[in-house]
Amino acid sequence: MNFETFNFHPSVMAGVRALGYSIPTPIQSQVIPLIMQGRDVIGLAQTGTGKTAAFVLPILERLRSCPRGRVRALIISPTRELAEQTCEVINNLGSRTGLQGIAVYGGVSMERQTRGLRSGAEIVAACPGRLLDHLWKGTISLTELEVLVIDEADRMFDMGFLPDVRSILRCILHKHQTLLFSATMPADIQRLACEILHNPVTAQIDPQLPAKTVSHALYPVQQHLKTNLLKQILNRTRMESVLVFTRTKHRAERVAQQLLRAGYQVTCLQGDLPQNRRQAALEAFRNGSIKILVATDIAARGIDVLSISHVINYDMPASTDDYIHRIGRTGRVNKNGDALTFVTSADADKIVALERLLHAPLERLTLQGFDYARLAPEGEPRLSRQPRRYGTESRRPVKHSR
Numbered sequence: 001m002n003f004e005t006f007n008f009h010p011s012v013m014a015g016v017r018a019l020g021y022s023i024p025t026p027i028q029s030q031v032i033p034l035i036m037q038g039r040d041v042i043g044l045a046q047t048g049t050g051k052t053a054a055f056v057l058p059i060l061e062r063l064r065s066c067p068r069g070r071v072r073a074l075i076i077s078p079t080r081e082l083a084e085q086t087c088e089v090i091n092n093l094g095s096r097t098g099l100q101g102i103a104v105y106g107g108v109s110m111e112r113q114t115r116g117l118r119s120g121a122e123i124v125a126a127c128p129g130r131l132l133d134h135l136w137k138g139t140i141s142l143t144e145l146e147v148l149v150i151d152e153a154d155r156m157f158d159m160g161f162l163p164d165v166r167s168i169l170r171c172i173l174h175k176h177q178t179l180l181f182s183a184t185m186p187a188d189i190q191r192l193a194c195e196i197l198h199n200p201v202t203a204q205i206d207p208q209l210p211a212k213t214v215s216h217a218l219y220p221v222q223q224h225l226k227t228n229l230l231k232q233i234l235n236r237t238r239m240e241s242v243l244v245f246t247r248t249k250h251r252a253e254r255v256a257q258q259l260l261r262a263g264y265q266v267t268c269l270q271g272d273l274p275q276n277r278r279q280a281a282l283e284a285f286r287n288g289s290i291k292i293l294v295a296t297d298i299a300a301r302g303i304d305v306l307s308i309s310h311v312i313n314y315d316m317p318a319s320t321d322d323y324i325h326r327i328g329r330t331g332r333v334n335k336n337g338d339a340l341t342f343v344t345s346a347d348a349d350k351i352v353a354l355e356r357l358l359h360a361p362l363e364r365l366t367l368q369g370f371d372y373a374r375l376a377p378e379g380e381p382r383l384s385r386q387p388r389r390y391g392t393e394s395r396r397p398v399k400h401s402r
Helices: 010-018 026-036 051-063 080-093 110-118 128-137 153-158 162-169 187-196 223-236 249-261 275-286 320-327 345-358
Strands: 041-045 073-076 101-104 123-126 147-150 177-182 201-205 214-220 242-245 266-269 292-295 310-313 337-343
Touching: 010 051, 010 080, 026 041, 026 051, 026 177, 026 201, 041 051, 051 073, 051 080, 051 147, 051 177, 073 128, 080 101, 080 123, 080 275, 101 110, 101 128, 110 128, 123 128, 128 162, 153 162, 153 177, 153 187, 162 187, 177 187, 223 249, 223 337, 249 266, 249 292, 266 275, 310 320, 320 337, 320 345, 337 345
Parallel strands: 041 177, 041 201, 073 123, 073 147, 101 123, 147 177, 214 337, 242 292, 242 310, 266 292, 310 337
Antiparallel strands: none
16 A cells, blocks of 8 residues: 555645655554545554654645635644644645644744734644633634544643643534544543544554564663763764653753763753743754753654654653653654663562563663762762663663564
């Protein structure tokens, strides 16, 4: 199967060819025909599987012959970064259709967004809070909406946006096509899907498992040695582009500053940054001028950078779902990637849960010559147990296979 199979209009196919798309991903193969039939769809797929194009292409096909200058499609996104990325996909794939997309989110001028909406955008990718602001002010109208997409629904729930989403849904009173995409399907999202979708078809692509193209390994280490270990791994390993995840905003800033002082090209992404700094950090990472991005889980979704060769979990993620989303940033579109996770003795239960998910034990690695016995500075906690030595820096993580 190739994209010609879908019989897209030449103006839509021009965007497909311009981006170099040739073979549809599994989620695209399943949901594009269903969406083009007008069905309500639940798409369950992990990050990095091409789901954005899976709903953008049918939307472009549907709207290309409709009256212009009115909001006909709405994509609700949990984060600014994902809204921006979705809008970029819309405008790239739809470059020959004449359709216009706009991203709407908080932290930036509402007036500028209002001007963009008034200029005739047909497709809106929006975060819930700012979208409600526009609805309440009357600067956006959904009276002629044809397609509603709820993207990353589980992340929306995790971030507490479900009440806002329900408020938005109450503003759409007429019949429309609804598409819901999620990596996981918790009970609250199941209830929402039952309420808002009409006779939906479910397309499921391994939603609970990371991509086969990603290798996994654990690095046991005491908490106070993590930054030194990170520096050593960066020094000794060939990496194209590295995404480092921390648990907190403060730690993301601190680790980025420590790497910067050590001479690394690095930037930071966390929720307290103003929007212009967030965009600058993402753009520098995306265009390759910065090779290392230190981030909180805000970057676990909505970063579409194909060149990320390594994801390093400086802190163990809170859940297996978070692990899937984090490491989904690498090994994308059939490229190989490595996921390295620093673990302490406090992470034992999380390791058990992760290995149960992957149906395989994860290799524990250590670096030859690294001083694992170095004491913590005065006042910092230290763990009593030393990591067992299973290997050296020359060994690559084992690749997960099912």
